[in-house]
Amino acid sequence: MVFAILQRLAQMVFVMVGISMLVFLIFFATPGVDPAARIAGRNASPEVLEAVRISFGFDQPFYIQYLTMMQKIFVTGDLTSFVNRGWKVVPAVLDTIPVTLSLVFGAAVLWVVFSVIIGVVAAACRDRWPDKLLMILGLIGISMPVYWLGEVMNLLTQSRFKDTWFLGWVPPLGYVPFSESPKGWFLALVIPWITLSILYIGLYARVLRASITEALQEDYIRTARAKGLSETRILLVHALRTSLIAFVTLFGLDFGALVGGSALLTEVVFGLQGVGKLTYDALQNLDLPVIMTTVLYASFFVVMANAVVDVVYILLDPRVRSA
Amino acid sequence: MAALSVFVLILVCCALAPVYASWAGVDPFRSTLDAVIIVNGVEQPVMELPKTGLALGFSPIGPTWQPGNYFLGADNQGRDVMARLLYGGLNSITIAGIATILTLAFATLLGLVAGFYGGLADTIISRVLDVLWAFPVYLLAISLSVVMITQGIRLGPVEIDSGSLALPIFIIGLIYIPYVARPVRGQVMSLRQSDFVMAAIGLGASPGRILRKDILPNVSTTLIVFVPIMLALNMLTESALSFLSIGVQPPNASWGTIIQDGQSLLYTRPWVALAPGIMIVLSVLSLNVFGDGLRDALDPKSRVKLGRG
Numbered sequence: 001m002v003f004a005i006l007q008r009l010a011q012m013v014f015v016m017v018g019i020s021m022l023v024f025l026i027f028f029a030t031p032g033v034d035p036a037a038r039i040a041g042r043n044a045s046p047e048v049l050e051a052v053r054i055s056f057g058f059d060q061p062f063y064i065q066y067l068t069m070m071q072k073i074f075v076t077g078d079l080t081s082f083v084n085r086g087w088k089v090v091p092a093v094l095d096t097i098p099v100t101l102s103l104v105f106g107a108a109v110l111w112v113v114f115s116v117i118i119g120v121v122a123a124a125c126r127d128r129w130p131d132k133l134l135m136i137l138g139l140i141g142i143s144m145p146v147y148w149l150g151e152v153m154n155l156l157t158q159s160r161f162k163d164t165w166f167l168g169w170v171p172p173l174g175y176v177p178f179s180e181s182p183k184g185w186f187l188a189l190v191i192p193w194i195t196l197s198i199l200y201i202g203l204y205a206r207v208l209r210a211s212i213t214e215a216l217q218e219d220y221i222r223t224a225r226a227k228g229l230s231e232t233r234i235l236l237v238h239a240l241r242t243s244l245i246a247f248v249t250l251f252g253l254d255f256g257a258l259v260g261g262s263a264l265l266t267e268v269v270f271g272l273q274g275v276g277k278l279t280y281d282a283l284q285n286l287d288l289p290v291i292m293t294t295v296l297y298a299s300f301f302v303v304m305a306n307a308v309v310d311v312v313y314i315l316l317d318p319r320v321r322s323a
Numbered sequence: 324m325a326a327l328s329v330f331v332l333i334l335v336c337c338a339l340a341p342v343y344a345s346w347a348g349v350d351p352f353r354s355t356l357d358a359v360i361i362v363n364g365v366e367q368p369v370m371e372l373p374k375t376g377l378a379l380g381f382s383p384i385g386p387t388w389q390p391g392n393y394f395l396g397a398d399n400q401g402r403d404v405m406a407r408l409l410y411g412g413l414n415s416i417t418i419a420g421i422a423t424i425l426t427l428a429f430a431t432l433l434g435l436v437a438g439f440y441g442g443l444a445d446t447i448i449s450r451v452l453d454v455l456w457a458f459p460v461y462l463l464a465i466s467l468s469v470v471m472i473t474q475g476i477r478l479g480p481v482e483i484d485s486g487s488l489a490l491p492i493f494i495i496g497l498i499y500i501p502y503v504a505r506p507v508r509g510q511v512m513s514l515r516q517s518d519f520v521m522a523a524i525g526l527g528a529s530p531g532r533i534l535r536k537d538i539l540p541n542v543s544t545t546l547i548v549f550v551p552i553m554l555a556l557n558m559l560t561e562s563a564l565s566f567l568s569i570g571v572q573p574p575n576a577s578w579g580t581i582i583q584d585g586q587s588l589l590y591t592r593p594w595v596a597l598a599p600g601i602m603i604v605l606s607v608l609s610l611n612v613f614g615d616g617l618r619d620a621l622d623p624k625s626r627v628k629l630g631r632g
Contacts (some may be wrong), residue, residue, distance in 0.1 A: 018455065022454060030471065145562055202610055
């Protein structure tokens, strides 16, 4: 078991190194264009270009450039933006992390709770109308672009139904730190949480329904039925429990993907100053050092989250240990 | 099948975008701030003057609901949203389609080589795919786009302008390769051990012949099942990148860029943002429903899982 865990951690380190090299190659070695001109942003003066060249060591061999960049981002943290001269990038990114995590964790709670409820209900009524209806709704959820759903939500809560009794409580767009006002934090995030989780509720409810339906064909379910257990108990205790294994694996993968993808779009639409909004703002004025940093931090977070899920999985499931 | 016909209908409508634009007499790519149209016999400027003294600037006309006459209203630059919607759809579907072909072609090639030859080739390909797989797709796409869109790309004789549609196609085609290559590789590996391939090797068939005649036909089902799924996924990715302003570049349109244009008009002219979103949902939903049916028909054991955005 210890070997399996070490193996997984070694793989994690390998992937992290791979990703950092890939990011380096994309930003510094894409052929044809002077990388200094990219880093410095639009219409940079020759002095700025020269400063970029010195600061990133573009006269040095590639491996030195790579190490310089890694050192700037992870060790000394003194990477500065050239679009906003002298602005320290790494502390700015670290400041936005709590916002992103608040958004993602809240959405994760919603998506787990609702997808389990919907998946179980659909499996319980499989092939009858509630099942079909729920699965079609799930498919619609999967097919919606999350940022567009966010805009529709904004339209409803910020404009059309703003003064009605059932949506009057929605605060204006923006983030309220938890330490400042827990209630304000919660209210500000409710709509973003719902928006972000809808896509995943659809996906997970469908996966769970499929795996419960499959589990219900197994021999141990027949045994349970023969023992005279109630259908509810069979569904909730016997079938759901085994189906959750597939659910948990997927959850680990998606939680990571969520941090790196949909959360970014949600933050942009709702004006939450998280890592995603920071990346978006940097994209608008092509501030490459910021994008480099957020991409690396976010993808490392994702890789580590996946590794943690796998390690927990090794600890929980005896079948994986020996493998 | 009904789902497929919905998608085909959308495709045909979008393909007729130039016809619509010339019939309506609008140029969807040039700002027309001073145009005047006739609605119900009354002349109306496309960009209305602010009604109250405090409001700054112009506000574009809302939907007239008259085909060919600013049906969905105008955007911030006085351009006909309906015409842009059709052109945008054409771009979105073209990008998603070509990117799907690219992904499937490269993924099949990599999967075949890695799965069939094994050894060093497999190790290298699998490791690279592992890294790409672990890299969150949107972050990878953002990195690639931001670098290429700043200056375009110059690679020897190939010179791609930064506004070209080839860039989003290339980027979206690249990022999803591991999603297809991994299952293909697994399948090829198990086919490699099967009796009929062993028999072919025993008969002295060349690797090229075995790959072409024995293995590829068996993998093709998986590839076909992937087509609608990848198309749906690519459309969502393309629109998201365009929404982030790193996909299709202005003045060209895509459903994602129109939603972005509509963001600032959300509370006054919501249809600018609503309409392209509805089109995305309809196309992606129809592709997903069709993909579900296709998978149930061709791949009952569900080897191919719905991709994650």
